Amino acid sequence: MSFRISVSGAAAEAVRTHVPTLVKDLVASGITGFDAALWGPDAEAEAAKRLGWTESVAVSRPLVEEINALRDELHAAGVRHIALAGMGGSSLAPEVITNTARVDLTVLDSTEPGQVLSALGDRLSETALVVSSKSGSTTETDSQRRAFEQAFRAAGIDPLTRIIVVTDPGSPLDKNARETGYRVFNADPNVGGRYSALTAFGLVPSGLSGVDIGELLDEAETISLSLAIDDESNPGLILGAAIAGTSPLRDKLGIITDGTHIVGFGDWAEQLIAESTGKLGKGILPVVLEKDAPELKDELADLQLVRLVDDAGDDVFVEGADEIRVSGTLGAQFLVWEYATAVAGRLLGINPFDQPDVESAKIATRALLDARPAPEPAAFVTGGIEVRGTPDVIGASSDLVSAIEVLLEEVADDGYIAIQAYVDRLALPQLTELRAILAERSGRPVTFGWGPRFLHSTGQFHKGGPAVGVFLQITQNPVEDLEIPGIPFTFGELIQAQAIGDASVLADHGRPVLRLNLTNAAADTAALFDAIR
Numbered sequence: 001m002s003f004r005i006s007v008s009g010a011a012a013e014a015v016r017t018h019v020p021t022l023v024k025d026l027v028a029s030g031i032t033g034f035d036a037a038l039w040g041p042d043a044e045a046e047a048a049k050r051l052g053w054t055e056s057v058a059v060s061r062p063l064v065e066e067i068n069a070l071r072d073e074l075h076a077a078g079v080r081h082i083a084l085a086g087m088g089g090s091s092l093a094p095e096v097i098t099n100t101a102r103v104d105l106t107v108l109d110s111t112e113p114g115q116v117l118s119a120l121g122d123r124l125s126e127t128a129l130v131v132s133s134k135s136g137s138t139t140e141t142d143s144q145r146r147a148f149e150q151a152f153r154a155a156g157i158d159p160l161t162r163i164i165v166v167t168d169p170g171s172p173l174d175k176n177a178r179e180t181g182y183r184v185f186n187a188d189p190n191v192g193g194r195y196s197a198l199t200a201f202g203l204v205p206s207g208l209s210g211v212d213i214g215e216l217l218d219e220a221e222t223i224s225l226s227l228a229i230d231d232e233s234n235p236g237l238i239l240g241a242a243i244a245g246t247s248p249l250r251d252k253l254g255i256i257t258d259g260t261h262i263v264g265f266g267d268w269a270e271q272l273i274a275e276s277t278g279k280l281g282k283g284i285l286p287v288v289l290e291k292d293a294p295e296l297k298d299e300l301a302d303l304q305l306v307r308l309v310d311d312a313g314d315d316v317f318v319e320g321a322d323e324i325r326v327s328g329t330l331g332a333q334f335l336v337w338e339y340a341t342a343v344a345g346r347l348l349g350i351n352p353f354d355q356p357d358v359e360s361a362k363i364a365t366r367a368l369l370d371a372r373p374a375p376e377p378a379a380f381v382t383g384g385i386e387v388r389g390t391p392d393v394i395g396a397s398s399d400l401v402s403a404i405e406v407l408l409e410e411v412a413d414d415g416y417i418a419i420q421a422y423v424d425r426l427a428l429p430q431l432t433e434l435r436a437i438l439a440e441r442s443g444r445p446v447t448f449g450w451g452p453r454f455l456h457s458t459g460q461f462h463k464g465g466p467a468v469g470v471f472l473q474i475t476q477n478p479v480e481d482l483e484i485p486g487i488p489f490t491f492g493e494l495i496q497a498q499a500i501g502d503a504s505v506l507a508d509h510g511r512p513v514l515r516l517n518l519t520n521a522a523a524d525t526a527a528l529f530d531a532i533r
């Protein structure tokens with residue numbers, strides 16, 4: 001069986017309540033048949049050009065041969081390593097596909113100079129770069145491409161032989177790449193970024209890295225029919241009802257990987273759910289949890305758990321655990337979760353295909369890079385850590401320890417904490433441990449995102465979803481900064497502007513933000529942990 005699901009407790013109740021209506025309303029066949037009216041009149045225009053993912057398997061099939069042929073060609077030319085420049089929907093699927101297949105792919109979805117330098121320094125002479133961007137105008141991806149082009153040239157390598165572009169037809173990147181002479185794969189423009197796992201965006205980098213992408217499509221194909229039919233056994237309807245139909249709504253979704261062969265699924269699902277549902281003050285907040293996460297001890301009333309297991313069993317309705325369990329192949333999971341998210345959008349009364357609040361952070365960043373204001377002085381400095389933040393947090397504190405206490409006091413009973421770390425994640429992987437520490441201390445769900453990557457994932461929810469988040473932003477002074485060729489600011493300046501810009505938008509939304517800048521990341525990390533513990 002390519003996909004199994006079981007539900008118990010509140011999720012079972014939600015399935016019993018909503019699935020019969022979803023069947024009666026022909027929602028599954030409607031999604032598959034491009035019925036753009038399913039999400040109400042306000043969503044119709046967007047939905048009309050965003051349902052192509054339901055036929056991704058068939059549309060993508062001819063790509064398999066083309067990608068495999070290019071892989072052989074690159075191999076013959078000495079390429080042994082693939083890197084990917086892309087953000088959000090253009091990198092999260094290849095990341096989980098290659099990790100699950102245990103295939104090497106370097107995903108560069110950061111503007112942190114140290115992380116960019118690491119990617120540039122990693123086997124460049126035998127590397128090919130896939131540049132993926134649906135819109136073809138994402139600043140991070142454009143900057144990464146420029147850095148690689150320059151590095152290839154400096155190493156005496158013609159970028160034309162090493163750069164492959166994936167983008168929508170007619171995008172600025174499409175035009176530029178074709179003029180330059182790069183190999184271009186055009187993706188289906190009727191598929192939004194976060195629904196694009198089974199299109200060229202998921203397949204090109206994964207296939208070039210060595211994943212059997214034909215098998216991935218086969219996996220998805222085995223579940224396609226079950227997802228299209230208006231029947232109470234449809235797993236997309238069941239999962240959609242289970243995650244968005246609980247009453248009262250459990251609007252935090254704890255995603256736990258517990259025995260599944262799939263590696264890193266939570267990060268992909270996080271973007272799909274957060275960006276699709278977090279708007280108009282509503283939404284489901286995905287929270288990627290470890291198996292022993294503190295949130296699991298507390299039985300939080302607003303936290304629905306979904307566990308990715310090895311085998312969810314034959315029966316949909318089971319007794320006991322009060323959770324959702326899913327198992328199955330990665331290809332099937334992609335498609336089921338996409339249907340489930342579209343169903344969730346209908347149940348929540350939102351448009352699951354737009355991202356109305358993502359742009360605000362980009363505009364704030366751009367304004368900072370254009371105006372170059374003098375840096376805001378730190379409210380205080382503890383050790384090497386500069387502390388800034390919104391007045392509600394900073395005004396009532398005198399040092400780092402008290403600022404964190406004040407931030408935690410701001411967390412409402414239905415609230416959450418988001419840690420946003422704009423740092424070199426390769427150098428500071430231990431920062432993820434702050435998540436469990438703050439969850440333990442606050443008794444509330446805590447999310448962790450690497451910046452600027454999360455801006456293209458959970459960023460929409462933070463600004464557009466229920467206004468109950470409090471934000472801990474961590475930045476660092478770069479160990480070594482890096483120019484962006486042809487652009488009047490550096491990677492270090494870009495990531496700082498991204499962090500400050502997003503924090504200002506959160507503050508404008510009335511959200512408490514505590515900003516910590518590590519002036520010497522290696523030395524300050526221990527002090528940071530001490531203060532947060």
Ligand SMILES: O=P(O)(O)OC[C@H]1O[C@H](O)[C@H](O)[C@@H](O)[C@@H]1O
Binds near residue numbers: 136
């Ligand atoms: O693929 P791109 O056009 O470069 O977009 C990358 C990401 O950008 C934005 O943040 C969107 O909100 C995401 O949905 C998208 O995945």
